[in-house]
Amino acid sequence: MIAPAAQTDSLLAWMSSLADMTRLRLLRLLERHELGVVELCDVLQLPQSSVSRHLKVLGDQKWVRARRQNTTRLYRTILDELEPAARKLWLLAREQTDLWPTGKQDQLRLQRLLSQRKVDSQTFFAGAAAEWDRLRRE
Numbered sequence: 001m002i003a004p005a006a007q008t009d010s011l012l013a014w015m016s017s018l019a020d021m022t023r024l025r026l027l028r029l030l031e032r033h034e035l036g037v038v039e040l041c042d043v044l045q046l047p048q049s050s051v052s053r054h055l056k057v058l059g060d061q062k063w064v065r066a067r068r069q070n071t072t073r074l075y076r077t078i079l080d081e082l083e084p085a086a087r088k089l090w091l092l093a094r095e096q097t098d099l100w101p102t103g104k105q106d107q108l109r110l111q112r113l114l115s116q117r118k119v120d121s122q123t124f125f126a127g128a129a130a131e132w133d134r135l136r137r138e
Contacts, residue, residue: 010083014086015089022054037073044106
């Protein structure tokens with residue numbers, strides 16, 4: 001069992017990390033998708049330095065986790081990995097931010113980005129398949 005003082009410290013740290021509109025927007029995006037900093041900058045329309053700074057705060061409080069893929073770090077929030085009290089706090093914060101106009105705009109930009117990602121991968125694999133067919137013929 002966690003000591004009461006540690007619980008209080010954790011709660012205050014979680015609340016502090018959620019007490020920023022940009023971090024709430026980031027968590028809303030990362031709850032459903034794994035995204036890199038450049039993609040997050042595009043969706044949030046913020047500079048890389050701001051997005052990275054907010055991701056650092058969220059990472060320090062275990063709201064997000066990152067993994068490296070080549071030269072990119074991909075970020076994601078996994079609700080099942082959050083402590084139960086943090087999960088409850090996030091669910092409340094998410095519910096309270098559902099109707100934010102900025103969140104709706106973020107979702108529109110995210111859908112555009114995901115559609116472009118799909119087109120890019122289809123184009124890549126179509127080109128790779130054509131190249132493979134040419135190599136086989138040779």
